Amino acid sequence: MQRINLFPNPVFAGPLTNASHWGGANGTVRDNALHVTGHNGGYGFNVKVPFNVPLVLSMRVNASEDNVAGVMIVQTTDRPDVNNMVFSKRFNRGISDVLCRFTIPSHGMRFEINPYGISDVAVSNVLIERADTYDPAVGGGLPGFFTGDTMPLA
Template sequence: MQRINLFPNPVFAGPLTDIAHWGDANGTVRDNALHVTGQNGGYGFNVTVPFNVPLVLSMRVDASEDNVAGIAIIQTSDRPDVNKFLVSAQFKRGISDVLYRFKITDHQLRFEVHPNGIRDIAVSNVLIERADTYDPAVGGGLPGFFTGDTMPLG
């Protein structure tokens, strides 16, 4: 199978579309990364993915402060008050390379960045791909890597 990145704008080039943001979170693009700041709220994208297929999220996160900023992967529903958080993680100051496996069973995936008052959280090199194309490309999968529906980031 051909590898396809399902994330709509992986290097954040050109205008960002289909953005949702709330609170005072704001995003800007520079150096092929999305930089999000704000005291509260979040900044996110809806991403169309296939249902009931193992997926892989890979990205780089650069946080300016410890354990404050976060990333969330949410399975949306037709009722916003019952969206399902598949991942919600905070990061230490500096650069973290993240790899996470998940599955969406219905509706849609939303990728969110929560700055929570830090100076800057930068997200880059975002890849959301089917696991069956990702695994052969990295040498047959990741030995000992969790392959269930959920696993904490970081």
């Protein structure tokens, strides 16, 4: 099966489209990364993914401060004010490589960066792919994989 990255703009080339933000979060693109700042809120993308199919998220995050910036995967619902957290992680200062598995049962998915007052959090090399195409490409998966339901929320 062919590998397909479901994330709409994985190298953040050119102007961002279909991005949305709330609160004070704002994003800019430079050096093939999305840089998000703000004292509150979030900046992200709705991503079309297949439902009830194991998916893989891989990305690089560079945070300017310890344990502040966060990345979330949210299952949207038919109610605009109700969303379900699928994956959430906060990061230490410096570069972190993220790799996790998750499944979206219905409705839709939102990928969101929450700066929480940090001076800069940069996200790059975002991959959202079906696990059944990712696993054979990397030799059966990687040890230490996190799943959305067992990953502690930060």
